[in-house]
Amino acid sequence: MSPVVVLAPDVSRKIAAGEVIERPFSVVKELVENSLDAGADSVRIELERGGRSLIRVADNGCGMSRADALLCFERHSTSKLRTEEDLERIATLGFRGEALPSIAAVSLLTLKTSDGTGAAATMIARRPDAEPEVRDAAHPRGTSVEVRDLFFNLPARRKFLRSEASELNLIARFVRTIALAFPEVGFALVNGRREILSWPRAGSLRDRLFQAQGGDASDRLLEMDATRGESRLTGFASRPPLGRSDKAEQHFFVNRRPVKDRVLQAALNQSYRGLLEKGLHPEAFLFLSIPYGEVDVNVHPAKSEVRFLDSQAVFRLVAQAVERAVLGSAGVKPLELPAEAAVTEAGAFSVREPGRAETDFWRVSPGGRRDAGLLFPGRPDGPVARPRVLGQLRDTYIVAADEEGLQVIDQHNAHEKVLFEQFKEARAAGKMPRRQVLLPILFDLPPDRALQAEENAPLFEEAGFRVEFLGGRTFSLKEFPDIMSVEEALSAFLSLLEEREGRGADWKQDGILASLACRAAVKAGQPLSVEKMEVLVEALFRLPHHALCPHGRPILVRLDVAQIERGLKRPPN
Ligand SMILES: Nc1ncnc2c1ncn2[C@@H]1O[C@H](COP(=O)(O)OP(=O)(O)OP(=O)(O)O)[C@@H](O)[C@H]1O
Ligand SMILES: [Mg+2]
Incomplete structure (x- = not known):
């Protein structure tokens, strides 16, 4: 075997970047999360070829001073976390200080930013293999990040990229989902010359659902709202007996972060058992707000999974919300499970x-x-x-x-x-x-x-x-x-x-x-x-x-x- 050596920094950077940035979709996700963390109420995403040749995310958030802009490309540099205790109560979407350095390690990146204090805006152009170029620029308060030629220096990764259409689909789905958690933010998504979505700021989740899910969303869905202790569950879910034949439209958010979570999913589906015909699943847009200390968001590299301190309590909260909404809605009666269920099973x-x-x-x-x-x-x-x-x-x-x-x-x-x-x-x-x-x-x-x-x-x-x-x-x-x-x-x-x-x-x-x-x-x-x-x-x-x-x-x-x-x-x- 060869002797053990410490990897050269540019090699280890690429390896680390590969974990965070898997495909164009990951870049969009990280940049949009940064915009939302910066308090933007307008986020515009422009792509060329589904993000392969260009991804540009522009926001009107707090922006950065020149010093911060220079620092944000260092690994583990973040404004969102200071101490170990902070890790116990994460309120932002980002917290690792890894996204920007990772993206910069595998693309040609240009950042323009202004914190609106009157000092000149900053432009930083970076290539993984060269010193960054830093200049004054014109930019309103906020930040624009432009990412070109993703994975140009990782040919293997580039070769395995999915088609433009499938990347675009994934990105559109992500934007639709995150937009539900931030109805007060306007979103636009454009690929080439095609506008894929353009949703102005909405006054409420209900209005955003209308923009995102189509006109009859509020007919299909019941509003949910339940509280237990300091936790609260709000949102919308299917109005029985309506449902879907798949679980593709079950969306969960914990403290506004979109998550995939078994506990929430099981709680939802079990709560609807007996309310929907066999083979049907509820559609759901559920938002759990829970004290930061009761949920760990630092369990997955893509930050898409969480762990609850007390899953039982979360489970009960969901069940309670569904029960209340269903009982409270006129004309909805729990279905009786038919006696001939066994026959149905064979036939259906x-x-x-x-x-x-x-x-x-x-x-x-x-x-x-x-x-x-x-x-x-x-x-x-x-x-x-x-x-x-x-x-x-x-x-x-x-x-x-x-x-x-x-x-x-x-x-x-x-x-x-x-x-x-x-x-x-x-x-x-x-x-x-x-x-x-x-x-x-x-x-x-x-x-x-x-x-x-x-x-x-x-x-x-x-x-x-x-x-x-x-x-x-x-x-x-x-x-x-x-x-x-x-x-x-x-x-x-x-x-x-x-x-x-x-x-x-x-x-x-x-x-x-x-x-x-x-x-x-x-x-x-x-x-x-x-x-x-x-x-x-x-x-x-x-x-x-x-x-x-x-x-x-x-x-x-x-x-x-x-x-x-x-x-x-x-x-x-
Ligand atoms: N759009 C933006 N507006 C203002 N500040 C930004 C923006 N994007 C990044 N920053 C600043 O740069 C820092 C680094 O961003 P980066 O995405 O790399 O890390 P993070 O968001 O802190 O954590 P994570 O790696 O989990 O995303 C952020 O903490 C923030 O201070
Ligand atoms: Mg980030």
Whole structure:
């Protein structure tokens, strides 16, 4: 083995920086946190190529004197912490004094800052391998940090950067989340020439939720407020029986810091048990304010986890808040868990492919219990002459039998048909299951497609797609049928648009629904459990017509007992 040596400072700096700054998103996070700690009420984030080539964060906070500006790039230099005891009561987002030196070690960084005292503003330009350049500059009170060519000196790291779109997504999600904790701060996020969000200062969390989550947020959510001792929990969470099929919109903040925390998460989900149907989870924006001494924020390099002195108390506080909010809201009664829960369990299963939303059809229990989006009530139970499922052939056909003989059912066509009929019913009732996206999905169309999209907007709207024309050739997709994931929504819409182009006027609405059904249906080659096949066969045989799929292809073939007997040369009796 080689002898032990102490690493050269530039090497150890890079290693340390790599821990704090993993990707463009980390830079944005650290810089925005600094702006908020500086008391800014306006934060503007500009990116080029999702932050790969440029990240600029400008604030109107307290700024820095020249001496502080020079010092802030030294490791462990911070204005937020003085003594070991201070570590016990951290009120700021930052406290380690590591972010700026780490960013400066792996990029070309320019800082401009003024503390508004009348002295000239300071500009400092740094390269990891050279002396910093320090000059007078013009800058209003506040700070701008510009980070170029991130990881230019760490080629390995640079090579593994995610795509511009995925980085941008992460950054947008972060800004949306932190903006909820700081409603009094205005935020803007721009990538290239595209403005991704622009939220002026808001008067309250409710107003910020409206900006960030869309217009019906306050209908979907209940306000929470509970106090225990010196701790208080406030915020908003789902109004039962509304919920979501995932936990993606559960946001927790401890003393305004966004955190991922098991205790809070478990407390929330357990408190909603019995209030929401199985498979649904609450949406939540919960803010815990707790004495600084009762929570340790110094447990994770990204500062995104915390540890509570008394998790039991925190747990109870959440439960108490949820209970009070729910009881206090008129018309919300805890759901009774149905006696046939076991049956439901077998019937309600998901056809989750990676990233795909649960298809509503499967959530309809055999008993006709309304479920999930409450969209597809099953028909009343009655004697249904349906064949008994025997098994699956080549993961593609369901083999079933009744008194008359055997039936071989194409699983894809059958499921497509069932979904198609359900979608038609939902559309007729104006209840196509919809899902809103928090950040509209923006996309460009060539001029001819753009015209098509505008022309057919009402048609798509009825089917669950809300598409708006933003000007130029840019559109935004704000809502889509709740049978697909966000990732699938745009491509589904674009392929519908393409399909529309090739057809005549008769295609219209049923064509859209048939395409949606086709997308959502199980595919050939997908293994199905007996329970799944039974749910499907039952739903199929409840339909008045079940011979042809929406595209006109047969759904099943029969082999009658008579045919079987002929084949076996059995004398007719
Ligand atoms: N936007 C800003 N406005 C005013 N002062 C700032 C700003 N950004 C950084 N500073 C000053 O520079 C210091 C160092 O910032 P840095 O982000 O490196 O460390 P920190 O915020 O103290 O801790 P952490 O590493 O946890 O973020 C801060 O303590 C603060 O005094
Ligand atoms: Mg910081």
